[in-house]
Amino acid sequence: MTINNALKAYLLLIPGLLPIVAFMSLVVGMAVSQSIGFFNFAGDDHFSLLFWQQMLTQDQFWRVFFYSARIAVVSAVLSVMLAYPVALWLRRPFPGSDLISAMIKAPILVHGLVAAFLFVNFISFQGFLNVALVHLGLIARPIRMQNDPYGIGVVVLQVWKNMPFAFLIIVGSVRAIGDDILDAARDLGAGRLARLRRVILPLTLRSLQASLILIFIGTAGDYSFQAVAGPININSMSQFMLRIQMDNAAHGWNEAAVVAVMLMVLSLFGSLAVAGLMQFAVRRAGR
Amino acid sequence: MALMANALAVERASLRYGKFQALKDVTFSASQGQLITLLGPSGCGKTTLLKAIAGFMPLDSGRIDIFGRDMQGVPPEKRDTAMCFQSYALFPHLSVADNIGFGLRQRRLSAAEIATRVSSVAEQVGLSLQLQKLPGQLSGGQQQRVALARAMAVRPGVMLFDEPLSNLDAKLRDHVRMEIRALQREHGFTAVYVTHDQSEALAMSDLVIVMRAGVIEQMGRPEEIYRHPVNRFVADFIGTANIMPVRILSRDQARGEYHVTCPLGQAVIRSATPPVGDHLYACWRPEDTVVATDSGNDNRFTFKVSARTFLGSLCDLSVSPTEDASVCYRIQTHGSTPVSEGQTVDVVIPPDTIRFLDEAIA
Numbered sequence: 001m002t003i004n005n006a007l008k009a010y011l012l013l014i015p016g017l018l019p020i021v022a023f024m025s026l027v028v029g030m031a032v033s034q035s036i037g038f039f040n041f042a043g044d045d046h047f048s049l050l051f052w053q054q055m056l057t058q059d060q061f062w063r064v065f066f067y068s069a070r071i072a073v074v075s076a077v078l079s080v081m082l083a084y085p086v087a088l089w090l091r092r093p094f095p096g097s098d099l100i101s102a103m104i105k106a107p108i109l110v111h112g113l114v115a116a117f118l119f120v121n122f123i124s125f126q127g128f129l130n131v132a133l134v135h136l137g138l139i140a141r142p143i144r145m146q147n148d149p150y151g152i153g154v155v156v157l158q159v160w161k162n163m164p165f166a167f168l169i170i171v172g173s174v175r176a177i178g179d180d181i182l183d184a185a186r187d188l189g190a191g192r193l194a195r196l197r198r199v200i201l202p203l204t205l206r207s208l209q210a211s212l213i214l215i216f217i218g219t220a221g222d223y224s225f226q227a228v229a230g231p232i233n234i235n236s237m238s239q240f241m242l243r244i245q246m247d248n249a250a251h252g253w254n255e256a257a258v259v260a261v262m263l264m265v266l267s268l269f270g271s272l273a274v275a276g277l278m279q280f281a282v283r284r285a286g287r
Numbered sequence: 288m289a290l291m292a293n294a295l296a297v298e299r300a301s302l303r304y305g306k307f308q309a310l311k312d313v314t315f316s317a318s319q320g321q322l323i324t325l326l327g328p329s330g331c332g333k334t335t336l337l338k339a340i341a342g343f344m345p346l347d348s349g350r351i352d353i354f355g356r357d358m359q360g361v362p363p364e365k366r367d368t369a370m371c372f373q374s375y376a377l378f379p380h381l382s383v384a385d386n387i388g389f390g391l392r393q394r395r396l397s398a399a400e401i402a403t404r405v406s407s408v409a410e411q412v413g414l415s416l417q418l419q420k421l422p423g424q425l426s427g428g429q430q431q432r433v434a435l436a437r438a439m440a441v442r443p444g445v446m447l448f449d450e451p452l453s454n455l456d457a458k459l460r461d462h463v464r465m466e467i468r469a470l471q472r473e474h475g476f477t478a479v480y481v482t483h484d485q486s487e488a489l490a491m492s493d494l495v496i497v498m499r500a501g502v503i504e505q506m507g508r509p510e511e512i513y514r515h516p517v518n519r520f521v522a523d524f525i526g527t528a529n530i531m532p533v534r535i536l537s538r539d540q541a542r543g544e545y546h547v548t549c550p551l552g553q554a555v556i557r558s559a560t561p562p563v564g565d566h567l568y569a570c571w572r573p574e575d576t577v578v579a580t581d582s583g584n585d586n587r588f589t590f591k592v593s594a595r596t597f598l599g600s601l602c603d604l605s606v607s608p609t610e611d612a613s614v615c616y617r618i619q620t621h622g623s624t625p626v627s628e629g630q631t632v633d634v635v636i637p638p639d640t641i642r643f644l645d646e647a648i649a
Contacts, residue, residue, distance in 0.1 A: 180376035183343055186363045187370045188390030188441060198389070202380045 028264065034257035042250050051254040055262070061240070065262060068237040069270055071151050072220035075158035076212045076274060082159065083166035083211070087174045088200070101171075105164045112161055116228035119157055120146055146229070153229040154236075158219050166211040173207035174200070197285045205282050209275040216271040221263055237263045293352070294319045294477035295340065295445050300349035302335060302501075309335040311501045312349070317445075317494070320475040322468070324488040327498035328524070333481045334373075336498075337447050340479060342366050354444055364393075369438035370447040373454070375430045377422040383409070383433050384418040390441035408436045411470065428459045435467065439474070446471070448480040452487065464491060485525050489513060497521050518646045519568055528570040529616040532648055535565040544638070550614050551588045555638040562643040573603070575640035576618040578626070579633035586636045590616070595628050602626065606634070 033039050037048035055061050086104060090097050107115065123129050123145040130142035147153065177200060185199045201208075223238035230236060235243060237259060245256035293316040302310040310332045317323045325333035338344045340351055342363035351358045353367055369390065377386050384405050391401045409415050412432040422430055431451060438446055448467070452460040468491050471478050482488055488495050489509040497504045497512065497520075505512060505521045516522035519530050533547040533556070545556045549569070556569060579587050590606035593615065602620045607613070609631060618634055626632055 178374065178376065180372045180374045181378065183341075183363070184370070184372055184376035184437075185378070185389070186343075187341055187368065188437070189364045189393030190389075191364055194393060199378060 031257045031260045031264070034254050035261050037254060039253075040251075041253050051251060051258050054251075055255055055258040061259070061262075064235050064237055064240045064259075065266065067151065067234050068220050068222075068263075069266055071154055071158065071222070071226075071236070072216045072266075072270060073274060075155050075162060075219040076215040078155065078159045079162040079166045079215050080170070080208055080211050083163050083170050084204075084208070087167055087171040088196075090171060091174050091177075104167050107161055108164045112157070113224045113228065115161060116157055116225050119153065119160075120229050123153065147232050149231045149233060151226075151231055151234075154222070154225050154231075157225045157229055158215075158222065161225075162215045162218065166215060169211045169214075170204060170207045173204045177203050201282045202286050205279060208278055208282070212274045212278055213271040216274050217267045220267050220270060237266070293317060294321070294354060295323075295479065296352040297336070297340070298350050298352075300336065300339060300351065301347050302332075302339060302344060303347055308501050310339070310346075313498075313501070313503055314349075315494075315496055315503065315506055317477050317479065319477055320472075321493045322471050322478040322480060322491060323494045323496060324480045324482060324492040325496050325498060326482055326485060326488040326524075327504075328483060330500075331498040332501040333483075333498050334449055335501075337370070337449055337479060337481050340445070341368050341370050341447055367444035368447055369441050369443035369445075370449060371431075371434050371438050371451045373450040375422075375434040375451075375454075377430055377433055377437070379422055382419050382421060383414060383425070386422065386433055387414075387418075387436045387440050389437060394441065404440055408440045411439075412436045412466070427454055428463060431455060431463055432466075435463075435470070439470065439476075442474075443476060446476050446478045448478060450481050450483070452482075452484075460487075467491070489525070495525075497524060499524075515642055516570065516644065518644050519570075522570040522642075522644060527573050527617055529573065529618075530568055530570045530644070531614075533567060533569045533643075535562065535567075545643075550611060551608055551636075554636070554641065555585045556641045556643065557638040558641075558643055560643070563645060566648045568644040568646050568648065569641050570644060571636050571641045573617040573619040574601075575637060576620075577635045577637070578620050578624055579635045584635040585638055586641075587633055588636070589631055589633050590618070591631050592626055592628050595626060597622060604632070606632070 030039060035051055037051070038045050040046075090101055121127050125142050125144060125146065127146075129145070130139075133139045134142060145153070181199060181203075182195060185195045190198060221238055222236055223242070226236035226239055230239075241256045241259040241263070244259065245252040248255060296316040298314050300310050300313040301308075313332075313336060315323070325336060327333050335344060339346055340353075340358075342358065342361060342365075358366060378389065381389065387408055388401045388405045391404060396404070405418070406415065409418055412435055414429065414432055414436060417425060417429060417433075422433060425433065431454070434451065451467070452463055455463060464487060480488075480491060489512075492509055494506065495509050495512045496506045499520055505517045507515075512521065513525055516525060516528070522528040522530055531549045531551070533549045533554075535545050535547050536553070537546045538561070539545070540561055543557055543559050543561075545558065545562065547554055547556055547569070589609050590604075591609050591612070592604050592606050593612075594605040596603040600622045602622050602624055604618050604620060604626060605615055606618055607615050620626060
């Protein structure tokens with residue numbers, strides 16, 4: 001590519017890239033600025049690390065942080081773990097495969113909040129699941145499953161909602177592996193497991209990482225699932241951010257900005273860590 | 288009962304895709320160190336047969352033995368075969384060295400043994416300097432060699448080539464073709480080579496199998512296939528052939544001489560094998576003809592030249608008998624022969640170069 005062509009390529013990228021970079025910088029800049037005392041809606045603007053100190057020394061903040069991180073990791077890993085074998089199974093078309101594929105993608109069409117309410121109804125004290133379990137004689141009386149303290153309900157909802165996205169990303173890369181490549185591996189003596197470890201997993205690593213990153217970021221910043229089906233005794237980062245902004249009239253925005261920045265930090269480093277671990281695991285499996 | 292202990296034996300192999308008969312009663316065998324070519328037009332079943340030997344496609348009926356062992360139910364990974372794919376099928380995420388060593392790792396060889404064998408095979412195919420590169424960084428010819436090296440590294444009993452040169456340019460194709468033949472002779476492995484390029488088949492093979500519609504039409508040494516095609520399909524598919532219907536007028540079987548009538552007029556055919564029936568097809572090759580320089584030859588015919596193509600050392604002429612312009616034949620003369628389009632030319636077709644085909648006219 002000549003310099004002129006490279007320049008033209010970059011110029012053509014500007015209309016797309018510029019708004020993205022501008023809006024991202026604006027949001028990140030605002031959040032960081034507010035967290036250190038600027039854009040202060042309730043007092044003077046001046047540099048201060050007080051809000052950071054107040055947040056980072058709170059046990060509650062760290063419980064919220066690690067809770068959100070845990071939900072994000074578990075949801076992302078489970079979504080990918082469920083989507084991957086299905087994508088492998090549907091790699092080659094067979095009668096009915098299109099229907100199965102469409103059914104897997106169906107949750108994309110249902111809004112998350114609707115799904116959360118339906119789920120809560122389903123598992124509520126007098127919901128379908130409890131009634132069914134009692135009728136089947138598996139339990140003597142209804143058990144409390146709604147808003148469980150471990151966030152299992154949130155994970156179930158996150159996996160239900162995000163698995164189709166993971167499937168969409170992974171199935172493309174799985175289908176891109178030519179039959180000849182797999183036949184060649186087989187011909188050279190690779191059994192089912194060896195083909196998976198040494199050929200399929202490495203060739204689909206990028207899609208696995210992309211799925212993990214996207215799901216991790218989405219799940220870490222979740223508000224609606226947590227608000228409807230999450231534990232009562234602990235908030236997600238988004239919930240916590242909103243709560244402290246509303247509870248603290250004086251410095252609510254500044255403290256919420258600290259939580260927002262930490263959420264971005266969690267999203268960035270958490271997703272990178274998950275993706276890195278996946279790469280490590282795949283490479284190790286391929287040895 | 289096991290078939291004869293050939294390196295490879297295929298007996299009455301049949302396979303269908305739905306209603307399409309891909310292979311029908313295919314039978315042949317290859318001894319150790321032989322290079323067999325499966326030759327035929329697209330869709331004739333040659334790749335299907337190769338994949339059946341490799342184990343990717345189970346036969347509907349018949350059997351395949353490799354070194355005397357029935358391959359029924361044996362998966363590809365357990366067969367003593369290695370395949371060079373038309374698309375090369377290199378692992379894009381692995382370096383050249385890892386690609387070549389892939390099969391060796393599956394066989395659980397030690398790291399030292401793998402390294403030794405990879406470097407030895409890479410040297411043989413001229414890839415020593417490319418070992419750390421990824422396949423995407425190599426040219427088509429180099430990728431083809433990696434595929435060859437990868438298959439060779441596992442030292443298979445039977446090597447299977449699925450049109451491995453089809454993606455290469457003409458010059459490189461000739462070069463790699465010679466390399467494959469040299470390596471095959473050096474290592475003595477048995478090879479089954481699929482191609483639709485008849486010149487490739489003639490140049491490389493110990494045995495050529497010509498296939499059409501899932502059936503073997505003829506099997507034999509390259510010279511035999513070329514010189515004695517059994518039917519119009521083989522005669523036409525292998526090289527260029529002028530095929531004409533003939534009716535036998537008289538036979539002198541003691542001398543192997545037959546007087547026939549054909550679209551050219553009356554001709555003499557000399558054949559060691561007596562023809563079956565009196566009304567059949569015969570063929571002659573363009574290069575067997577001689578432009579007559581004096582009078583009195585047998586099989587001397589006058590043609591009108593309708594097209595002339597200069598090919599360097601040769602000149603390819605499209606000609607028709609002067610009495611019947613609707614019939615067209617091809618003859619080849621020396622490149623310097625002074626013949627031009629529209630001119631008439633006297634041509635001799637030596638009697639022993641015309642072959643009867645085993646294909647009677649109903």
